[in-house]
Amino acid sequence: MAKLLGEAPARLSRPSISHVIFDMDGLLLDTEKFYTEVQEIILARYDKTFDWSLKAKMMGKKAIEAAHVFVEESGISESLSPQQFLQEREAMLQKLFPTSQLMPGAAALVRHLGANGIPICVATGSQRSHFELKTQRHGDVFSLMNHIVLGDDPEVKQGKPSPDVFLAAAGRFEGGGPADRRSILVFEDAPSGVTAAKNAGMSVVMVPDPRLDSSFHQMADQVVESLLDFDPAEWGLPPFCKD
Ligand SMILES: O=P(O)(O)OC[C@H](O)CO
Ligand SMILES: [Mg+2]
Known part of the structure; x- marks a missing residue:
């Protein structure tokens, strides 16, 4: 079975990625x-x-x-x-x-990017009280994030599909983040999240639940079945080491 579920037509003009933003629910965590x-x-x-x-x-x-x-x-x-x-x-x-658990491949990808000096953060619609409960067993992964922007952050006036949470997350990278927002790669599972990231002018890899209608894949730049199937080298990110 193909692990890569979709590829946007603009594949050849794919930007080189310098920063990464992770969604949380359904992407890093199985919540x-x-x-x-x-x-x-x-x-x-x-x-x-x-x-x-x-x-x-x-x-x-x-x-x-x-x-x-x-x-x-x-x-x-x-x-x-x-x-x-x-x-x-x-x-x-x-x-x-x-009882939240990490999604397959989440810890390895976060650790890989962190170890290679790629600025990484989380942008979630989840409120702080829920974030604390969900991540209480996963501090080792979430502590690698440069910052975490939550749904009840004052800068996030509207939830996804508004770009607010992603623009706030980008702006908190050192130097306010890259001027070209396309060089920020967002990982998302939700249709509203993919739309929010595109509304923010960013690149998006969608990792959808298989029960989600495939019509929702269209806005993403790439669609993969699992974070395990993501290849950083395709986006100009440091490649995984071969064993
Ligand atoms: O997917 P997230 O991390 O933006 O979270 C949103 C809600 O908490 C759950 O859908
Ligand atoms: Mg999500």
């Missing part, structure tokens, strides 16, 4: 499954099914923005407000988040 699980439980109470077309519209967004999508798109806004939805899922999420 998207927790959101799916609790949202399935909540919708089941209304005799409704949580499916991947709704998931695609929610993932990557700030909590309150995703909550509006959830109650409106599922047709339960008369019974449950976005705020009530967030309160209800919070208790379940707080139990699940500390």
Whole structure:
């Protein structure tokens, strides 16, 4: 099976990458499954099914923005407000988040780029309280980041697909980051995140969940099945050492 799922037509003009920004949920950490699980439980109470077309519209967004999508798109806004939805899922999420695991290939890629002096950071829609719970067992990886920009950062006025979180992340690299934003490579799993990175003028590798409709792959510059399949050398980044 091909590990490279897609390639944008502009492959030959691919820029050389100097800086890397990682998304967190569903990209570095396997936390998207927790959101799916609790949202399935909540919708089941209304005799409704949580499916991947709704998931695609929610993932990557700030909590309150995703909550509006959830109650409106599922047709339960008369019974449950976005705020009530967030309160209800919070208790379940707080139990699940500390069990978060790294996605395949995440630790190796972060360590490789860090060891080779590539400036790296995280840009997530996740709020600080959730970030702390999700990363409590993964300080060794997250401590390698130059900085981490969270969804409740004052500079992030709007969540993804707004470019705010990626522009804030770029601006916090030494010297304000590279002038040519295309030389920043963003790793993302969510449609809203890929759009946000493109809105910020950056290059994007998408690592989508296989259940996500492939029409969402189109905006990404490259689509891979797993971080294990990413080849840094294709982007002018230091190559992995061959054993
Ligand atoms: O994918 P992230 O890291 O931007 O997180 C967004 C939400 O917390 C979950 O969809
Ligand atoms: Mg994500």
